[in-house]
Amino acid sequence: MFASRNVRLCTKDCICLFVCPTGATDTESGQIDASKCLDGCRLCVDACPGGAIYLVPKNYPKPQPKHEDVVQTLFALAESKVKTRQLANALGDDHRLARKALDFSLEVLAEDCVREGGYMLPQSAAVKEFLNGLKERYREDPAFPIEAVERLRDLL
Amino acid sequence: MGTLNHGELTVMCTNLQKACEKQLRSEEAALFGRLATYFSEKTEKPGRQATLQEIGLIIDEEIATLYPEANEQADKAQDRGAKRALLWGEKVTRLHKSFLTRLERNPKLLDETPVWVCESCGFLFVGAAPPAVCPICKVPNIKIHKMEVK
Structure with missing residues (x-):
């Protein structure tokens, strides 16, 4: 789980900058650098006075x-x-x-x-089945973006 | 699955595109977006001009049959998610009906007054400014968009 900021709620108190052990929130973009963010750390989430930071789960139930x-x-x-x-x-x-x-x-x-x-969940078995069904149904059509389906199968 | 038409496949993909955006999975969202574009371009068009009245007739049928049937099944299965979608969806559908009736009576309705749509629930509103929160799904009006054409 990595942290993300809702910029609409952020009141620029910058406590996240102070508590973050890796400097992941020290960015100019207004977002948190996911590559530096520690999985499940949540120090910034708990410290933020605006309630503007939340964790995005990698795995959903x-x-x-x-x-x-x-x-x-x-x-x-x-x-x-x-x-x-x-x-x-x-x-x-x-x-x-x-x-x-x-x-x-x-x-x-x-x-x-x-x-x-x-x-609801792109990671669900139902979506995998859906993507497989598309591959099967459109494999004759050269215009069908089959590589998009294959990449999605790898990513999800 | 094999029976879904291209219009249905389009919304399957835009739905998953939005779901990926909410999880900040931008690459996946873009891929579902590509699939949605492919299906959208293949979607069958009526090949003639449609009328407000015929759209109204489909809506009448949804309110008379499809919503009651779906509500009954969702109640029986105690499916809270489905009940939520049906509650909002039926309210919006009734608004569509009244919008169509108003347009029939006054085809120039939108010449003088803007029209707004909520991206969360589809709430459709004709008025100078949108309400502070959506009356159907209660989202703040940053999610209610003014419709504009070039």
Whole structure:
């Protein structure tokens, strides 16, 4: 787990600079240097008066099992949101702004359905299976960025 | 999985892109972004101009059938995450319906008044300035964005 700073909460008290044993927070970018940050050290997290520093876990707990019927109904909704999004994007040019607002809003709604449908954590087994499925389905298509899928498999 | 269409695959990938951003995994986020672009470009387009009314009809169907069914299953499974998504999603969907009705009545609605969308829950708002916190998900309004077109 390495530390990260929420710059919106940081009140520049710079206690993190004082407590950090490695100088990881001594950066000009406003962020903490993850390569210097000690795994799980959390001295800066506890010392920060603004509550602006938090730890990002490397390993998350296993996702709770999702009930088949919940997943199915959430994906039915996602499908409907995607269909609505396609129609919203096909509205006439007199509705350009409405098109944009509906597109953005429907994207968030559809994403939330698949997120709660078992795809919250990129590190989960469900996502690995998803990536493998993509590789299988699109291996004939030379335009498919297969190297992106392979790199993701290595990283996650 | 094999049955997901390109529009659905796009949101699968943008969802995972955002999840990676939240974990500060920028390389992974960019890779999911590339996949999302690929699927988005392949997404089937209706090939004709859509109407506000036909979008309204799909929303009516969601409120009449899809939301009650999903809510029933989420209740039965005591799935708090799914219930949260459905509660927010249904509220936003009702706002979409009222937005479409207002646009039908007044196609020039957005000529005079800005429109805003919350990136956390999709809350859509027509007004001069967004509320201080999102009325649906309660996020501060730094996450509520003004929609603009060139």
